[in-house]
Amino acid sequence: MNRESVLVSGGAGYIGSHVSKALAKAGYQPVVLDDLSMGHEWAVKWGPLVKARIDDRSAVRDLIEKYQPVGVIHLAAKAYVGESVQHPDVYWNTNVRQMLDFIEALRESEVRAMVFSSSCSVYGTPKVTPVTEDLPLDPLSPYAQSKLMGEWAIRAYAEAFGFHYALLRYFNAAGADPDGEIGEDHDPETHLIPLALQAALDGTALQVFGSDYSTPDGTCIRDYVHVSDLAEAHVLALNQIRRGTNVIANLGSGVGNSVLEVARSIERISGKSVDLVYKPRRAGDAEALFASWKQAKNVLGWTPQYQDLDLIVGTAYRWTTSR
DSSP states (O other), X not given: OOOOEEEEETTTSHHHHHHHHHHHHXXXXXXXEOOSSSSOGGGOOSSOEEOOOTTOHHHHHHHHHHHOOSEEEEOOXXXXXXXXXXXXXXXXXXXXXXXXXHHHHHHHTTOOEEXXXXXXXXXXXXXXXXXXXXXXXXXXXXXXHHHHHHHHHHHHHHHHHOOEEEEEEEOEEEOOOTTSSOOOOOSSOOOHHHHHHHHHHHTOEXXXXXXXXXXXXXXXXXXXXXXXXXXXXXXXXXXXXXXXXXXXXXEOOSOEEEHHHHHHHHHHHHSSOOEEEEEOOOTTOOSBOOBOOHHHHHHHOOOOSOOSHHHHHHHHHHHHHXX
């Protein structure tokens, strides 16, 4: 059976590999473009891998000529907030300059449908929750600024060259493939759930930044959205923009959970205790951030299936302990 191809930049990464699986399940052939600087070759299971950087215009054009993708899901980027503050030049180069080369190669090759991996960090520190798409955009880090610049570039190309786009603003991606085929594997790891799991399994301490927030337990609250739910939203977004509709949507579970609630969930799932070491607040950390996903439901027909924290943590635990 001939399947329509979709170019997935960064498809060897955590979210990209789950997106590739969701695309394959939906009947597409994911074609992964990844230089493997952050991703893993073992995570590319559902289609071919082209090892190249996104700014290698020749490689991108050759890929498009060979596979004739009907659209692009662009996830390749650097994504560490702290690192972006220390090395903004790296983030401007990777997330902005290289992306502009990539999108220009798409334009030259007549590819006009792009789903873009953006971030809730473009909102900065919102004054209200849940966060809706009409709130002011105030990115605080070079990482967040680079994501917003990516959004601006895509919208400009849409206006000038007829692109159709979906700008998907993720909240905190979490969990692992329920089938256990792929999961989270970062180096360095900065996400709370895998760090807390490691603390439980190794008997080390989990650092908690801030215990004096105006929240029920004093720790900050975030929205943990299951990576498989994120992946499904990308497929729905691709289908929507292929019909000629542009999309801007938050992707979150709609539920806020505190750092301590995450630790307690891991204790319940693993049967092991999580030792906590409290540290001062980090500059720029918001007290509470969680999404409204009404726009994604209305425009994409998307509803997160994993809103219960224990379900999300359970998939991460099974992936971590099976390796």
